[in-house]
Amino acid sequence: MGIVLDKDMDEARQGEAISMDSSKGGKKLYLESYGCAMNFSDSEVVASIMTNQGFSTTQDSEEADVVLINTCSIRENAEQRIRNRLTQFNKAKRQRPGMVIGILGCMAERLKKNLLEEEKLVDLVAGPDSYRDLPGLISEVEGGQKAVNVLLSRDETYADINPVRLDKNGVTGFVSITRGCDNMCSFCVVPFTRGRERSRDPHTIVQECAALFNAGYREVTLLGQNVDSYRWNMTSKGDIKDETKPTTNFAELLVMVAGVHPELRIRFSTSHPKDMTDDVLYAIANHKNICNYIHLPVQSGNSDILKKMNRGYTREWYMNRIDAIKRIIPDCGISTDIISGFCGETIEEHQDTLSIMREVEYDSAYMYKYSERPKTLAERKYEDNIPEDEKQRRLEEIIELQHGHSLKIHKAQIGQIQEVLVEKESRRSSEQLMGRTDKNHKVIFDRKDAKIGDYVMVKITDCNKASLRGEIV
Ligand code: 5AD
Numbered sequence: 001m002g003i004v005l006d007k008d009m010d011e012a013r014q015g016e017a018i019s020m021d022s023s024k025g026g027k028k029l030y031l032e033s034y035g036c037a038m039n040f041s042d043s044e045v046v047a048s049i050m051t052n053q054g055f056s057t058t059q060d061s062e063e064a065d066v067v068l069i070n071t072c073s074i075r076e077n078a079e080q081r082i083r084n085r086l087t088q089f090n091k092a093k094r095q096r097p098g099m100v101i102g103i104l105g106c107m108a109e110r111l112k113k114n115l116l117e118e119e120k121l122v123d124l125v126a127g128p129d130s131y132r133d134l135p136g137l138i139s140e141v142e143g144g145q146k147a148v149n150v151l152l153s154r155d156e157t158y159a160d161i162n163p164v165r166l167d168k169n170g171v172t173g174f175v176s177i178t179r180g181c182d183n184m185c186s187f188c189v190v191p192f193t194r195g196r197e198r199s200r201d202p203h204t205i206v207q208e209c210a211a212l213f214n215a216g217y218r219e220v221t222l223l224g225q226n227v228d229s230y231r232w233n234m235t236s237k238g239d240i241k242d243e244t245k246p247t248t249n250f251a252e253l254l255v256m257v258a259g260v261h262p263e264l265r266i267r268f269s270t271s272h273p274k275d276m277t278d279d280v281l282y283a284i285a286n287h288k289n290i291c292n293y294i295h296l297p298v299q300s301g302n303s304d305i306l307k308k309m310n311r312g313y314t315r316e317w318y319m320n321r322i323d324a325i326k327r328i329i330p331d332c333g334i335s336t337d338i339i340s341g342f343c344g345e346t347i348e349e350h351q352d353t354l355s356i357m358r359e360v361e362y363d364s365a366y367m368y369k370y371s372e373r374p375k376t377l378a379e380r381k382y383e384d385n386i387p388e389d390e391k392q393r394r395l396e397e398i399i400e401l402q403h404g405h406s407l408k409i410h411k412a413q414i415g416q417i418q419e420v421l422v423e424k425e426s427r428r429s430s431e432q433l434m435g436r437t438d439k440n441h442k443v444i445f446d447r448k449d450a451k452i453g454d455y456v457m458v459k460i461t462d463c464n465k466a467s468l469r470g471e472i473v
């Protein structure tokens with residue numbers, strides 16, 4: 001979901017190339033990432049595997065021996081963007097024929113041999129569960145063959161791989177807790193590209209979070225397609241679970257991670273409305289360092305559409321979950337994902353989406369036009385019959401409504417003093433810093449003596465729909 005995995009990464013990080021200080025000597029890797037947070041997290045695993053093989057990294061694709069693109073298939077335009085990029089890399093390859101071009105991630109899985117054979121755009125294709133095999137695949141290509149591994153696994157979690165951290169701020173990091181998805185929402189390609197759901201050993205998760213804290217990190221985001229279905233017991237290996245053994249569920253995992261250090265903030269993404277339990281909400285309410293923020297994708301406000309989407313809940317069920325959040329965590333930020341113009345959506349059904357938005361008043365939302373994906377249940381069963389311009393019109397109504405809600409919620413904070421974790425310099429000026437509140441609102445403020453990674457108290461003085469302004473007090 002939304003991380004599809006949930007929320008897509010900031011637009012600013014799409015196509016980001018990795019670079020590490022240790023980048024010296026050896027063969028050079030250029031690695032670019034697209035899509036959701038899970039993909040960016042996977043790229044950190046890939047970087048770790050490759051540097052262990054003696055690769056160094058470069059930010060200049062033209063000097064690379066190996067170019068890898070970690071790709072996204074969630075909507076058609078995501079794939080188009082990557083094809084354009086592959087065409088550019090192929091131009092560079094004409095100058096340097098020894099260069100290896102590979103695609104990783106969801107498109108690799110979805111298109112398998114097409115990109116190799118029919119379109120001849122790449123030398124190597126590696127799906128999300130085959131990154132350990134990358135050094136071998138690269139050797140095959142260097143030996144003159146094309147190389148493919150798109151096998152999906154039932155138990156690969158990369159639990160033992162220590163990811164190389166690629167986000168330069170050194171304050172916030174992603175930690176994956178599950179891979180794959182078993183939900184089969186009818187619009188979604190993820191179950192096909194990322195395979196069956198599996199949970200990662202909680203002790204390796206806690207260890208990774210503790211290591212991040214010791215390295216100066218102050219916030220972790222636990223990642224999974226559906227974090228609420230996290231489940232581990234002593235015999236967990238993929239989906240083989242012995243229910244007679246004590247298990248760890250998501251609420252318990254949250255409490256374990258909260259115990260790492262009171263100054264380590266914990267976020268997670270994505271929650272699924274059908275599976276989110278009150279236990280998770282109580283874990284948030286009872287632990288100051290588990291942030292009061294939940295990303296709860298609704299997709300549509302109409303129960304018939306939700307049924308066609310195979311989401312496993314009705315509007316009433318969803319609102320019951322929202323009421324539970326508001327009751328158990330009185331001051332909680334809530335965001336969502338919404339799709340406009342799903343197959344057969346009537347104007348009345350679209351109005352239901354607008355009305356549920358009014359009822360909830362989300363802090364923020366990721367909003368998309370429905371994009372039909374090959375092989376999905378919706379593609380096989382329903383007609384993608386809402387014209388593009390009508391999908392766009394509905395989307396614009398949704399966006400406009402959301403902007404009004406975001407602005408209203410931001411305005412209500414003016415005058416308040418909030419604790420902010422400083423993440424980085426603001427994009428506009430090195431004299432200003434950017435951080436987030438517990439509820440995940442972005443705040444921009446003058447630097448004064450604060451440093452990146454500090455917790456500071458900020459008085460909110462102004463806002464727009466995207467962020468808050470304030471001053472350190
Ligand atoms: N078309 C449009 N949006 C989609 N999403 C997933 N699949 C599609 C699709 N085929 C959206 C959902 C999900 C988010 C990550 O992406 O809202 O929660």
Ligand code: SF4
Nearest residue numbers: 001181184185188190
């Ligand atoms: Fe999320 Fe549903 Fe896709 Fe799974 S199938 S990743 S729950 S949208």
